[in-house]
Amino acid sequence: MALGERGGWDKSESRYCGVETDFNDDMPHLLSFNLSSGGFDFVVASLMDPNYRPSLMEKDIGGGSHVLPFAGSDLVLSPSQWSSHVVGKISSWIDLDSEDEILRTDSETTLKQEISWASHLSLQACLLPSPKGASCANYARCVNQILQSLNNMQLWLRIPLVKNDDDTTDFIPSGDSWELWNSFRLLCEHHSQLSVALDVLSSLPSANSLGRWLGEPVRAAIIHTDSFLTNARGYPCLSRRHQKLITGFLNHSIQVVISGKLNHGVPSVSLDSALDHTGTNVESSQRHSLRPYLDYIAYLYQRMDPLPEQERFELSYRDFLQSPLQPLMDNLEAQTYETFEKDSVKYIQYQRAIGNALVDRVPDEEASSLTTVLMVVGAGRGPLVRASLQAAEETGRKLKIYAVEKNPNAVVTLHSLVRLEGWEKTVTIVSCDMRCWDAPEKADILVSELLGSFGDNELSPECLDGAQRFLKQDGISIPSSYTSFIQPVTASKLHNDVKSHKDVVHFETAYVVKVHSVARLAPCEPVFTFTHPNFSTKKSNQRYKKLRFEIPSDTGSAMVHGFAGYFDAMLYKDVHLGIEPSTATPNMFSWFAIFFPLRTPVCIRPGSPLEVHFWRCCGSTKVWYEWCVASPNPSPVHNSNGRSYWVGL
């Protein structure tokens, strides 16, 4: 039973809620108590008697005949019960970085035995106890060894959600538990099966600090009953900040686990049974003492706003890397035109821009005498032709349109559109690449939609440079300018997806991606700007920009896996269009962000800014970007000479 169905939510990824239990060697009872009567979806249960120590066992028994004290044999539950309803909880006493060598070797032996048992049971995940001190190298070395030959089980490293700015505890270096996680995962080299289970405690770090975790592979949030408040009716509830955190987790497919004892005098439950909530001696018909906490989480989940249609449409694209289009080299397919033409918001903006330009160009008194020559360069299947005609009609201006399109397949559709709509007298179709068309006259207005997610990355500058030959000296280009933007992000999922290719090429490629599970570490900075028309004689489309990002001081340190890129375009005067988060045009879906990866993720700390360099380079047959980090530690220059990623001219 999941947290309930919600309209407009993605049903593919249901949200589940589990419960952490103590060791119990009657697994069938444990399961039926917590699932059937408790209503939980799974248990996080100890697999091994917590009193077990390998070093004692050998002394007691000797030889190879003893049986490890696991909670039941594999036969006590069905295979699907084990794998769907049990997360293995590794013995919490283990401490692989202890100074005590016996404890250290006992810990290593036990950890390997328990993981091996959990693999044998095909569990989906095991919960690893939090490192005991600031040093975790030996624990990480051992887990890393295990990861090298693990089946597809996930290992959830338990990390308390703690960041004390002034308190450098012995336990957590710099008082920030993120540092502990970061060391551990670096030692394990960002292994994709190593993830995080966050212990949510009663006090929470700052919002910026919490935000970092959205880019990390958090799989579970363990909420302690201590962290709940009591509402007027005696029921558990969460603080506003906790609520926001939990709904954020649910929105990122993070499972919730309830942990602890009943802490609230919920009317219907007697305290007697509450003390024994993990189910040893409690009647299974009795209500589970932690049920009110589960009910509250389910309430939070069901109360969440349904996803808007656009978001729902984009669900399957979340954090999924796509290669950017090469519209100059390749012809788009009908399916692609179909998708983009549906983006009505975009064409409304174009229509407004064209309308304003027409009015500026032709005074009311000449509206019936003057005909404006408008050229749509890259007309595709005609949406901008339609927008132009509608703008003309709206403003009462006379228009002559040339629709220039290089894709002969789109020209077919364009022809039938013109015939169907009866636009033959106004619209001339030109089946030609704009860069080599010999226009019969010059245009007043040049309209194009050649922008990529990063603005110039689909070579709009080069195309419009080619087309402006047939724009009048005082003519208007729509768009009139565009600027790209980047911001550093934590994006462990994207990093691992890029890494899975095991080559440099993929780390030197930009991807179009609907970024979702990322942490945006600093506001965007502008990168490259292009303005059209540009009649200067020494113009170049090469660009070079040095950028500095400073993360907020309360964030703590954070990992930069790469840069999310966006654009904003001025269509005409104040009519703009874009996806830069702070100014994004609402409800427009034609563009996802772009992602520039870093071959080696860079850890940044508040107070030492991240210095990044971006280049737009142009050759005779291609355009490409190069990028690097110069500070705090220089990275290699990525994509030298466009060796890995380029856009063909």
Added chain:
Amino acid sequence: MALGERGGWDKSESRYCGVETDFNDDMPHLLSFNLSSGGFDFVVASLMDPNYRPSLMEKDIGGGSHVLPFAGSDLVLSPSQWSSHVVGKISSWIDLDSEDEILRTDSETTLKQEISWASHLSLQACLLPSPKGASCANYARCVNQILQSLNNMQLWLRIPLVKNDDDTTDFIPSGDSWELWNSFRLLCEHHSQLSVALDVLSSLPSANSLGRWLGEPVRAAIIHTDSFLTNARGYPCLSRRHQKLITGFLNHSIQVVISGKLNHGVPSVSLDSALDHTGTNVESSQRHSLRPYLDYIAYLYQRMDPLPEQERFELSYRDFLQSPLQPLMDNLEAQTYETFEKDSVKYIQYQRAIGNALVDRVPDEEASSLTTVLMVVGAGRGPLVRASLQAAEETGRKLKIYAVEKNPNAVVTLHSLVRLEGWEKTVTIVSCDMRCWDAPEKADILVSELLGSFGDNELSPECLDGAQRFLKQDGISIPSSYTSFIQPVTASKLHNDVKSHKDVVHFETAYVVKVHSVARLAPCEPVFTFTHPNFSTKKSNQRYKKLRFEIPSDTGSAMVHGFAGYFDAMLYKDVHLGIEPSTATPNMFSWFAIFFPLRTPVCIRPGSPLEVHFWRCCGSTKVWYEWCVASPNPSPVHNSNGRSYWVGL
């Protein structure tokens, strides 16, 4: 003409001395003046008129008909003259990180034109001017592009040898020019054709700071005439510290280049000609004004101590990576035995240790009655048998020897040795692996030489554990203990050699190597110790060690490419044997160091210690090491589960 022949030096790598010249478009004259009459081996000469600026050229001439103002056509010198005697000096005005965009693009154009010309001439190297400011990302990006498709020309980046502890100049971040080099080469990803030409000035940084450069790819030292002092006779000479630096450079195959004007009133040269030393209007029969500086460098070179025989023998092994032996899995070849047996120093130490043990074990009064049973385990072709017999003779003790050897090929030699020497009564040959031999009696003394460069890395612990079954409870093992040591090193040559394999496996392998061009950044720390015999019941040969290294505060920052490893063995009581630099046994050549690489070099700074973890792991069929850096930034754990490198049992 090189700096002269010296006895006992490696003739394969002669040392040359060049001279930096101004732009001169009469290349034949420039060459003959500086080489024939000056005595220099090569010139570092500007290739292009320093007044050239691409942006001005286009304005002046237009079209594509102008000729670039290079110093002569390729035909003015023979191909071998160009390649053997000319290092191209790239225009020193270029500044790719200027705020001035015209200067920046002019610089990029010129740099590419000059490098292209130098490649056309097949020059061996070009000297790149020093970055003009603290930021060098655009310069590095451009050089990196060039490096991607360069023929085998080297690019020498000119770096002033400067480190001001208190003076943070705008030019050099933190006042340390090494930082500038480090940023540049990181941006160019340690490219093997990018190297350093150091400008040696009149004041020198501290010895520790200079020492860093020995691990960097320094190809040339440019010594300014300003840096010379004047001796009593009016001739140029260098300070003690400068002398030491230059001989250090010569010892590391770094070319010397003289730069500047005559600064010394050398009696035989008139000042008139001195002002024009680069040779425009000077009679070629006249003595070159910079000749006294060359003579002084040649004097320094010829005065250097000849290399001892052992060093000469090892010349070809310098900085050459070898895979460690697998003596347990593979049988050594006759050639290998031959080499090791020549190491008389080693056997003298063994003989001393055995002698002392015999005397301790058998009092003088029982010398003629008691026979000591001595087993040589891993007897090879017999050198330790011989050492044992000599020790017995020397001390007047009676000996019975079992020579145990698993390699049947070595046993053949051993048999003929015993027959030849008439040792049949004393020596019993056992053709068997010591780990499974069923000995007829127990030994008083167990002698072995199973040590690798890192002590236990050829599995001495496992072999001796197997052999001690037949050692008496109070018996003696020679060696009685051994300890491995590591220290962090800068070793760019080794790093690049490992990197050239383009895989992770080679970065997770330890190599035997005669380390020469490395900078030892901190004193060695002990890693693992093994003691024999070890009769405790719960012994394990697994080991785990956490190490901390602190670099001296006057070193500045430095790059750690990996760790040099060594061992020291106690043979018996105070008789030791080892290669740990501070206690190394003199003139012993059986072992080079071992090198543990790091996949990503780590930059360390004084005051933030380097924390390193090393593990010795044992499986049923193999033994391996894992290692990682935990601080300042965690690295991945290297060689997890021995996936890349292991020693077979």
